[in-house]
Amino acid sequence: MKRRELTKKFIAVALTAAMALGFTACGGNSSTGNQKDTSGTSGTTKEEVHIAYNAEPESFDPVKGTAVATRSITRNVFEGLLELDGEYEVQCQLCSSYEVSEDGKIWTFKLREGVPFHNGDTMTADDVVASLNYWADFNSTSEYFADGTRFEKIDDKTVSVTFSEPKFLFKYFLAGQTGFAAIMPEECIPADGETSISEYIGTGPYKWVEYKPTQYVELELFEDYVGPDFECNGGDAGNRICTIPKVYYDFVTDATTRLSGTTTGQYDIATNISYDNIAQVEADKTLQIYQDWQFSVFIFMNQKLGVFQDENLRKAVRLAVDVDELTASGFPDKNYCKITGSFDSDIFPTWYVKDAEAYVNQKNTEEAKKLVEASSYDGSELKLITTDAYPELKAMTMVLQQQLKEIGINCKVESYDWATTVSMLWNFDPEGNSNYDIYIMSYPYVSSPVSSAILTNQYSIAYADLSNIAEPLEKMQSTADENEMLGYWKEVQTTLYEKEMLIKLLDEACATISTDKVQNLDNFGGPVLWGVTVTE
Amino acid sequence: MKKYFFKRLFYTIVTLLIVSVILFVLTHCTGADPAKLVLGIQATPEAVEDLREKMGLNDSLIVQYFRWLGDILHGDLGTSYMKNKTVTELLGESFMPTFNIAIYAEIISMCIGIPLGVLAAKYKGKSASVAISSVALLGMSIPGFLLALFMMMAFCVKLQWFPVAGYTPAMEGFLEHIRSMTLPAIALGFPQAALITRTTNNAMLEVMNTEYIKTAKAKGASEGAILFKHALRNALIPIITVCLQSFAVFFGGAVIIEQIFNIPGIGTLVFSSISSRDYYVIQGAVLVIALIYVVANILMDILYGIVDPRIRITGKSK
Incomplete structure (x- = not known):
């Protein structure tokens, strides 16, 4: 992640003020789908991109997995109602707006319409309620829900939650990074709650294809992806337009191998390069380096x-x-x-x-x-x-x-x-x-x-x-x-x-590195793939 | 033969039982809690305790051991805490990469080690023998991981002849398969080749001083016949021993090489499971490796009988 300008505090103030007053508009429903071909880049777009990832997470359940690696990989597949933008501000993702009551106890979310899941179904309020209650039960936010508080469906486009105490900062929990409030079809949520999810179906720009333990996770572009109507600015919030047809997260635990593999072009991107190798990478004109x-x-x-x-x-x-x-x-x-x-x-x-x-x-x-x-x-x-x-x-x-x-x-x-x-x-x-x-x-x-x-x-x-x-x-x-x-x-x-x-x-x-064929790469707790192009 | 078979089966079961007890105790005494690792450092005590209960970790070690043993007898090696797959599935997926490396490393080590050992014996006391012995000593002294890193820099990064990392199954392209296996197999096989060279050399020197070799020479047998027909055949017992032991070592000892070349084999599986204290996977994998050692030993006994008719599978020699 390139260092961000840090002068946008007024945005936070404005957002909070608006939130307290009533509905917070976060964008409408218009959207842009993913596309395989890119224009304006020299060379042919690569069909497959390999990311040498330093850690294999213990779980790929976005709700139960607490590792940064879980979040970094599964955010390609899942989205939340709220997400953080590149300035760490909370924005709407799967909701079009949200409202908090004056006493800070009732949070109401208007859902975006026509958001498709990877299985072809359209996201409904029932899916959102089931997903958020699964998150409430198994995430570290349990203190919020210890008194039996549940998310409820108000109508087909609205869900809400009512707390016994004011919770004006709840939006930050909902837009949390690890163990995040991923929205998935109701039928994917384990009935007993004890097991983790076994089908990775979300609304994100990539579909889950396969996980091979100790080897890789394979993702495939979801061409029917529908995002919110504002651009991403380096974070997770916004329209996640992706162009790479296939992405592999290869688990490569040895730092030397990650670096060597990227040097030779076997990997396009590699995470967590040893700090001792930064000078070597900077001297190599075929590599780019990023701070995350x-x-x-x-x-x-x-x-x-x-x-x-x-x-x-x-x-x-x-x-x-x-x-x-x-x-x-x-x-x-x-x-x-x-x-x-x-x-x-x-x-x-x-x-x-x-x-x-x-x-x-x-x-x-x-x-x-x-x-x-x-x-x-x-x-x-x-x-x-x-x-x-x-x-x-x-x-x-x-x-x-x-x-x-x-x-x-x-x-x-x-x-x-x-x-x-x-x-x-x-x-x-x-x-x-x-x-x-x-x-x-x-x-x-x-x-x-x-x-x-x-x-x-x-x-x-x-x-x-x-x-x-x-x-x-x-x-x-x-x-x-x-x-x-x-x-x-x-x-x-x-x-x-x-x-x-x-x-x-x-x-x-x-330290994240990439080959010089990778363009527009940002890092936000791992490489962010929206907006990235990779040429042959 | 039947008696021998049941005797070996009995010994195999006893060996595996002993291994299972030691393995179980060792893995559970490493002082780390898998539940904490699953939930991460931000987990609450309540969540960890809840998960420990679900994992069955709150039962006594004896209860856990017999539960595991009972499951094994039903063909169930358990399910990985971390990878959400059965241990059998995981071992099935990681077996072939390790098996391939072990086979190729064995071929490399034998193809280098045996001829060099024979040559060193033939040219005993001459500069060729000294050179071979020095190379063997060097080979045994160089750690496999260092050789691996050196080869990676030279042949992958600089020359780009081989991929830096990864495994291609033979079914997906034999050439790519060989390319992905070459350097790991050399890194694993070279130090073992040095050992086979020295073993072959020593065994050959011992045999070359025997009366029957002198007799063969006196009768005018050709040098090739003396070396390969008479001497090498009679020197095979220690060579077979070291070769088969090497194969078992390749299986159990490929952890670092698999890590460096990112080969998804048993070594990588064991390494990641130890890091996350995934008990069932560690136990299952080590038990399989122990089984390979036992099978290698049985093979050794059978091969002894084939190469030396004086040795019978009853273990007695005439």
Whole structure:
């Protein structure tokens, strides 16, 4: 994803104001179908495009699969009522408009008409209700629906949901990235709800053809695709006009193979190229490279067991951390990381909090040493956990170990494979987890901070006391006024940092490459195929 | 013969049972929770607990083991947590790529290893023998993955003679099939060729010093007849052993080579299953590999009897 202009905050304000007032017009029903032939490009359009994808997701159920890879692949097949555009703003996709009541409790969606599924049927309100209730049951938004709240059909073109509390930020959940609210035919949804979907039928620009485990997913252009009447601007929202007849997501776990295969033209696009190879790619005139901003990176300290229960010791760590040094080891090319103290960086214009920059990269070792000396820490060896799965996190962890040593905190680095790391860090013991004292971890972007697991799940924030931020988070949902809502969000961040609940370090972009035959490629949590042309 | 058959069958079952117990315990003691991996790091404890229950992971290990064993006896190796397919289906899909690589690697290693071993024995003490021994030592020292990466850079990226990655089944084009298999087979087979060279050389040298070879020489037999008719045939036992063991090694040890060349074989399946702690797939795949080892050993016994009539399948020699 090329870096976006970040000056469109007024759009967000205007949209929210309109939303509070009543129906939000998102576009009419006119549309453009997919077409196999392209004009205006030199050379013949390729019939097959191969994307060397770095990860094979655990599930292709768009609702239950939580991996970025699941979303990246299945968004070609499925669409939601709402989607995020290239500026991370919520737009209508399968609905033509939506309305929220003045009290923020009732959300009503007018569906677009004549939207075909891949099986030839036309999308109905029954399909939408069944899909959204499946999502409500099996997505991480369960807190919204814990009281039995269901989506309901109002008429053939309208569905609605009624909450017991105001939920002014609900649109961000509905336009969520992973585990998204994909719309599919009612008959595709598992009756028992326990199994995942077995037929991948959606309204998106590509039809699902085949999944070969450990090999590939094959997609075929859906020529009857009908999108909304506005163009995509690099995100998921808009008319997803595609021209490539067949797309293969080849699962290639070895980074060298992905790079070599793209160099020779065996693959057209490759994701997650090693940061060490960026200079090599940039020197190759036959390759193009893109930044795909996907992750926020934090330091977490165990606040239930061990020495980091002491707030001053956590503060010492924050004061001591030299993020420039960390990034120098983790990111040979600085263009792929962005040091920021804001929970969401300025890539998200709505959620960026400039004041939070004061809390990052302070490099105040003298003050940090004093805090360590004044604390009850006895010099014992602490556990600094990292994973081999993310070399940049591991490299930063090794530097962090040295920085902590300088202020008198003695750490031992323990590195594990991803599966073990997940089990060690999130062991869900309410009494505490002694597997770690401190770790660096990246989290994928979510559509809004209120849907972030870090702020709602004590295990994801190393047992920090979430009651500190519960009230302003709740108030964020209860107000229709954008400025008031953002005020509460600022309060949440101030509390996060003043109480030393976590340390935000940076945002991280993955490196995607393509051959020079690929044109108009954007990246938005993976390669975005709408608008892309690939010539022979 | 019947007695031998039932005896081997009994040993095979006992071996596989022992393997199954060790395998089950090891995979379940790796300290990672498949439910957490399925649901991701943003999952709630409730969701994880719910999924663990559905996966049957909350039962005791003994209950889980006997449930798995019972399913195997009914021909069911289980269903993958992650890939939503039965283990039998997954193994069926990944068997042929690995089998093909193993066969081609075996052919390469034998075609290189046996003639070079014979030549090294023939030219014992001469520069040719020293050169062959040095190449063999080098071959055994170079890790297969390094050779694979070097060949990929040279023959795929620079010369573009072979595809960088992927597998083409023979049915979809034999030439493309051979192109996709050549480098993985060389990377896997070359180090093993070095081992076969050394084994052949040692076995040949031992045989060449025996009385019957001296007698053959004294009787004026040709050099070719001495080397291949008398010496090589009598040196075959250790060579067969190392070749068949190589085949089993190719099956179980192709993980890294399959990863590098993105071959969708058993190695890739095992690797991805270990990463996601997909227990049933790991157990099923390793059990199949263990079975291949056992079958390779039975084949070895049969071949011993064929190449050396003194050895009987009862295991006793006259």
